[in-house]
Amino acid sequence: MKGDCVDNSKSNQRKNLDENAKDQQLEPFRVDNEGKKMTTNQGLKVSNDENSLKAGVRGPTIMEDFHFREKITHFDHERIPERVVHARGFAAHGEFELYESMGEYTKASFLQDPNKKTPVFVRFSTVVGSLGSMDTARDVRGFATKFYTDEGNYDLVGNNIPVFFIQDAIKFPDLIHAVKPEPHNEMPQAASAHDTFWDFVANNQEIAHMIMWHMSDRAIPRSFRMMEGFGVHAFRFVNDKGKSRFVKFHWKPVLGVHSLIWDEAQIIAGKDPDFQRRDLWESIEIGDYPEYELGVQMLEPEDEFKFDFDILDATKLWPEEIVPVKKIGKMTLNRNVDNVFAETEQVAFHPGNVVPGIDFTNDPLLQGRLFSYLDTQLIRLGGPNFSEIPINR
Template sequence: MDKKQEQKTIGYEQSKQKQLDDFRVDDSGQKLTTNQGLRVSDDEHSLKAGERGPTIMEDFHFREKMTHFDHERIPERVVHARGYAAHGYFQVYEPMKEYTKAKFLQDPSVKTPVFVRFSTVAGSRGSGDTVRDARGFATKFYTEEGNYDLVGNNIPVFFIQDAIKFPDLVHSFKPEPHNEMPQASTAHDTFWDFVANNTESAHMIMWAMSDRAIPRSYRMMEGFGVHTFRFVNEEGKARFVKFHWKPVLGVHSLVWDEAQKLAGKDPDFHRRDLWEAIEMGNYPEFELGVQMIEEEDEFNFNFDILDPTKIWPEEMVPVQIIGKMTLNRNVDNVFAETEQVAFHPGHVVPGIDFSNDPLLQGRLFSYTDTQLTRLGGPNFHEIPINRPVCPFHNHQRDGMHRMTINRGPVAYHKNSLQGNDPSPASAEEGGYVHYQEKIDGRKVRRRSESFKDHYSQATLFWNSMSEVEQQHIIKAFRFELGKVKSKDIQQQVVDMFSNVDQYLAEQIAVGIGAKPPVNAKGSGVTLSSPALSQENTIKVPDTRKVAVLAENGFNDSEVNEVIDALKKAGVTAEIISSHLGMITSADGEQLEVTHTFLTSDSVLFDAVYVAGGQQSVDQLKGQKEAMNFIGEAFSHYKAIGAVGEGRELLAAANIPGIETAAQVTGKEVYSTSGVVFSRDAENMDAFNEAFIDAIAGHRHWMRKM
């Protein structure tokens, strides 16, 4: 890359940040003022008629301060209310000219600024991060042709096929209106009543009951555009396309017990994880992939490619990886950026167009309508986080919160007073031209016959799951339906899912006391898609967190070797002890404690390591909290490591096979079901390698619980 091109690339990557710099304010060292810039001499006392007299309306500072406070809140999003976001950039790997004329997908040297908001769907802004729910994954690309919003979820399909049913869906999963319960949960009657009476939801329900609905972190979940879009190239040739975000760290999830406990221990678990990873330089990375279908092949599948309740199986339509997104900067102000950002699937650029997906068509109206209410008027595009980096010119004027100062008398098209400026751009000048699709049909309120298959892909998903994942789905159904009060609704759901798989329906029925289905045939689908199982995902130790349990008298050399090895593998180690401050090793060396057993918990970590040293281990054995820490990590299938005397704590915590395995095998390093220990500190290299491999494994399902 020559110097001129390098400067262009750097400048373009930073263009959004430079634009935001005009609005950033540093209050440090400044004097307090009113919103009008008048310096304030006293911010402790309102103006009164005498020391004990009434407050005087003349107090303009009090009135301004209180009025602003009274109006600080804006309506939260109806869905996706609880979210967290970060800045970053996207780079395409190679020019996509053959498929699309979108400029941000042409030059591998250009870093396009992005802003990404992750979110839950059902809960209010104050709900917990780790509830069972779909997750939003919305990306705003600040391109040189205008903003492009890829508005997606972490699940590739949706509950409904037509947008007119969206209000009904949301009303069903929100808290029930007569008592406003339960919050951020679909485990109640109205949601499952909707499911049983709208069977197109079957496929989405399978995903929602799977581990995909309780991700380990935002950094470890896939994103999907859900809808079918079009790529259009310079020659006007179009292809159907679906978008995928593939996390570089792989796709990983929590276990249900862990997710529930985290909602109480740290309801900010996912947002904290994202914030801390970026602050530490562990920048989240996602590769952008596309599935493409030629227009002439539209009807060559046993499903309708426009049906938003269907996936395009990756084995049929491979995902082509075309670029990578890196999130490298946290927001400066959550309200100004994360809450005020406005996404819209209709914000596209030349080269990206829509299909006739009936859910997508309705969303194109809904998003604009929502932003008008939530952000107070039609000028939400002028809020700093929403402003494009390219210039924008039109004849739209006035309205609440107008920021742009347009000069001259003209605010209409066509005109002669201003030379007809701003005037439309031709296609050659970058003007957006809608794809010309021939339409021939009558206006009807119907759904295509090709949308009537509600069960085959739900069965495909079930067939694709490992035995462990299938058991998690069964338990999720039992939990959710176990909270449903209506026996009739429970039975309806059992009968409905007998169309997906008989064994699944039977197991649900047993768990909730319903009648097993009679003569259930399932959907008859025997195919599977390995790409759908998280057991087949990338497994690396990078950015994992390990709790190091230690007290005074720990083995200093051993602990330092483990921490150094973990750091080299990209793993963060944090010291957990009975008190904050410093702990002292048997050799007199000191180590700073990160958390206590009161301020931390095993659910906040990916693995646990018990330090050797007899004095340290003896103290830990006397603490119930330390025992619970180990036991809970084991029950959540996490990696556990110990060296020397450290394995005594594992034995005291009743971790199966610790003493027996060491005696029978006589190995210096022993590893089974994610539990790794060494009888002494003589072979630390082998221990560290085995422990890091166990951490990378994420969960060790072979344990008998």
């Protein structure tokens, strides 16, 4: 019996040595293509990512296996709710360069030095459609830009149409509930021209201007690369002497503005629902970088009431023949995202993210957005630490 115990002990030792040797052989293979070792969230190197810790050969799995728990927890929680609006989006990285110093008008650091390059992240989107809808629906397009400036992040959160549907943010839930698919049958997807939306239009006269844009070719852009962007609201520039001016922001595509006709959009939606995101991705991949010039319209405070409309009303635009657009810089999108979920889906834009030299106005719609965006991100991204997600830092 004693000899049997000794033999079994030696056998177990050899088995353990063989398993340790096997683990050491496996370890060099647990790296990514840049040689970075696989670790747990706490930085502990791991080699075996295919077997959980078990009690015996058949199991059961032991819940003290922290690597198993961590991996499964990540999987169980790896989805976040899609955006209520602007769910269908695509994004890219780039840089912004100034043509001339804007120090006379604003003390914003990134608008001072023409030799400075400011990193940016831009997300384009449709408004109404779900995450899995088509790109070429008739819809307003979101055009949101995050400037990573040396004074903090500045977000210019706009659309491809210079005006908006409503004047007061308290109507926004009603607008979106009306334009979303009808509640009794969840149709039509990603489309605005249907009964509940027309009911809203008929009962809200302020929407008339936006509907003229919305039913035009502007609502079916040919490409994100050929689409204007607008800040929509009037903001303020403030210089280092404390003088302020009203300002509206414009993105002008270097390729010009081009649209699809309705039949083209319908055919493309059936053939390639990813048409516009594919166009952006492939253009950047081959080095044909999309470019947009940043323009501003500016008004002196003393001119606020010289027009026959309220210049702070987001359903109105400032006629460019009366208030010219001054082009002040150019943005170039030159790098695709590495991970759509980590970047495009988790990026958090907020019109309240401003830097010194850019300020708000009394526009009620803007004031409502300053509350709503943060409120949305707190629930969607899991709490107040969403600013620590790398794309938002």
